[in-house]
Amino acid sequence: MTRYQDANYYELLEISRDATPRQIQTAYFLAKKTFRERSLATFSLFSDEERDAIWLKIEEAHYILSDHDRRKSYDIFLARGSDSPNLWEPEKREPETETSIPIPDSINGSFLKSLREKKRFSLQNLVSHTRIAINYLVAIEEDQFKNFPAEVYLKSYLTEYAKYLKVDPATLTRSYLKNYHSQTIKKK
Amino acid sequence: MSSVDILKGKLKAQNREIWAIGGGKGGTGKTFLSGNLAISLTRLGKKVILIDADLGCANLHTCLGISVKGATLSDFIRGKVKSIHDVLIETQIPNLSLISGAQDFLEIANPKYREKMRLIRQIQELDFEYIILDLGAGTSFNILDFFLISDVGILTVLPEPTSIENVYRFIKSSFYRRFKKVVKDPAIKTVITQAMDQKNDLGIRTPFDLIEQVEKIDLEIGKKLKEQIFNFKPRIIVNQVRSKDDIALGFSMRSSCSKYFGIQIEYIGYVEYDDSVWKATKLSRPLMLEYPYSVSARGINNISHNLLKKEQLTFDFLVNG
Numbered sequence: 001m002t003r004y005q006d007a008n009y010y011e012l013l014e015i016s017r018d019a020t021p022r023q024i025q026t027a028y029f030l031a032k033k034t035f036r037e038r039s040l041a042t043f044s045l046f047s048d049e050e051r052d053a054i055w056l057k058i059e060e061a062h063y064i065l066s067d068h069d070r071r072k073s074y075d076i077f078l079a080r081g082s083d084s085p086n087l088w089e090p091e092k093r094e095p096e097t098e099t100s101i102p103i104p105d106s107i108n109g110s111f112l113k114s115l116r117e118k119k120r121f122s123l124q125n126l127v128s129h130t131r132i133a134i135n136y137l138v139a140i141e142e143d144q145f146k147n148f149p150a151e152v153y154l155k156s157y158l159t160e161y162a163k164y165l166k167v168d169p170a171t172l173t174r175s176y177l178k179n180y181h182s183q184t185i186k187k188k
Numbered sequence: 189m190s191s192v193d194i195l196k197g198k199l200k201a202q203n204r205e206i207w208a209i210g211g212g213k214g215g216t217g218k219t220f221l222s223g224n225l226a227i228s229l230t231r232l233g234k235k236v237i238l239i240d241a242d243l244g245c246a247n248l249h250t251c252l253g254i255s256v257k258g259a260t261l262s263d264f265i266r267g268k269v270k271s272i273h274d275v276l277i278e279t280q281i282p283n284l285s286l287i288s289g290a291q292d293f294l295e296i297a298n299p300k301y302r303e304k305m306r307l308i309r310q311i312q313e314l315d316f317e318y319i320i321l322d323l324g325a326g327t328s329f330n331i332l333d334f335f336l337i338s339d340v341g342i343l344t345v346l347p348e349p350t351s352i353e354n355v356y357r358f359i360k361s362s363f364y365r366r367f368k369k370v371v372k373d374p375a376i377k378t379v380i381t382q383a384m385d386q387k388n389d390l391g392i393r394t395p396f397d398l399i400e401q402v403e404k405i406d407l408e409i410g411k412k413l414k415e416q417i418f419n420f421k422p423r424i425i426v427n428q429v430r431s432k433d434d435i436a437l438g439f440s441m442r443s444s445c446s447k448y449f450g451i452q453i454e455y456i457g458y459v460e461y462d463d464s465v466w467k468a469t470k471l472s473r474p475l476m477l478e479y480p481y482s483v484s485a486r487g488i489n490n491i492s493h494n495l496l497k498k499e500q501l502t503f504d505f506l507v508n509g
Contacts, residue, residue, distance in 0.1 A: 001396070001399075001417055001418065001450040002450070003396050014443060014446070015503075023503060026504070027503055030436060030443070030503060031443065034439070034440035034443050039440065040349055040352055040437060040440070041352065041440030041441045041443070042444050044349070044352065044353040044356055045356060046448065
């Protein structure tokens with residue numbers, strides 16, 4: 001009997017320690033379905049705040065367990081019985097004061113990542129505010145094109161991303177897509 | 189019956205299992221599922237008795253297409269007949285017996301404690317492999333007690349907010365009642381009673397909070413309650429499923445219960461929404477006999493297989509199924 005606040009990532013997603021990547025993925029989608037807004041299964045039990053808190057923990061669990069290396073180091077931490085590793089540590093510092101950063105004509109994921117880091121936002125901040133799944137945010141920042149969502153979603157994610165970083169959404173989206181398109185066309 | 193058969197019957201009697209089917213809300217298919225699960229079991233060669241424990245409004249017999257002429261459960265509760273065997277009917281379905289519910293006597297819906305205990309004792313002594321109790325709607329003490337004496341407690345839920353809410357309430361009420369039965373300390377009993385009220389002054393919202401409070405009073409009893417929670421495994425069936433999302437609801441409820449109540453419910457299956465169900469109901473014929481090859485009949489067969497094998501649905505099922 002463990003409170004969800006104290007559950008490890010496996011307990012949280014209700015999977016065994018030796019779950020396959022596919023099982024992790026299924027459990028994650030199901031968990032998101034369960035704890036989304038207005039979900040039938042949770043509405044009479046959990047408050048909105050609790051549901052959001054669980055939702056965020058699920059994103060966190062998925063972020064760690066869906067990546068081979070991150071999962072491996074998490075497993076080592078679990079085996080040692082120590083506290084959770086700092087793979088997902090929210091940053092406590094306040095963002096720097098507004099400085100306008102010019103956005104070039106064409107930008108890639110690492111530009112976005114450095115922009116985010118300059119503003120001192122962690123991925124966790126971004127996930128909890130934009131509600132974009134962590135795997136898409138990572139894909140966007142690391143230019144993992146094959147993991148991208150459909151372009152219509154990509155556009156709206158980039159807009160949210162820009163809004164949160166307080167840069168012009170239209171410019172950021174246009175510049176990012178320009179690079180994305182040129183890269184994907186080259187590959188074809 | 190040959191002596192070998194009698195002996196077999198005796199041996200099996202020790203392995204008898206009581207299944208209780210409840211769910212809080214009316215109209216979620218408790219009677220429908222009790223009747224058809226029982227028939228599904230007889231098809232697998234099991235000896236089954238169905239008991240209509242819906243004392244207020246019994247109609248399991250109608251669901252099976254049987255008209256009740258002889259004595260019913262109300263005669264037994266009132267003491268008109270001595271043994272529960274006197275109200276037992278052999279149905280035309282091989283291996284299936286029935287104890288029909290109260291027909292007329294209104295007070296029977298709330299039998300006295302002594303009457304209830306006598307009933308429970310005699311049910312537990314019945315010589316059948318499977319004893320299936322069809323419970324009424326609601327979360328009254330009588331219904332909860334029948335649920336708690338069962339070996340397998342089954343809850344039926346429809347993919348609707350009202351039904352889901354009632355199932356959660358049923359789960360909560362039944363294990364809080366179970367808590368109260370194992371606790372003797374009046375101070376702790378009071379805490380449990382207060383905890384049952386969602387807006388209590390102690391700030392207890394979930395069983396986690398309750399156990400924490402109890403542990404402050406008595407660590408040992410807290411441990412005992414944790415054991416109770418651990419051993420409490422209600423099963424759920426999602427009825428009238430119309431989409432993949434409806435199927436997934438069972439998993440979502442399982443997950444919610446484990447995160448909120450700290451209890452592990454088991455998702456043993458679902459029954460698809462299907463016209464053959466109301467067609468059979470209109471004819472007062474059990475679905476398993478009238479439309480044995482319908483999708484809903486298949487769902488019921490899957491559920492009885494899962495119950496017999498003590499299995500439940502897994503996530504993988506969603507990917508492949």
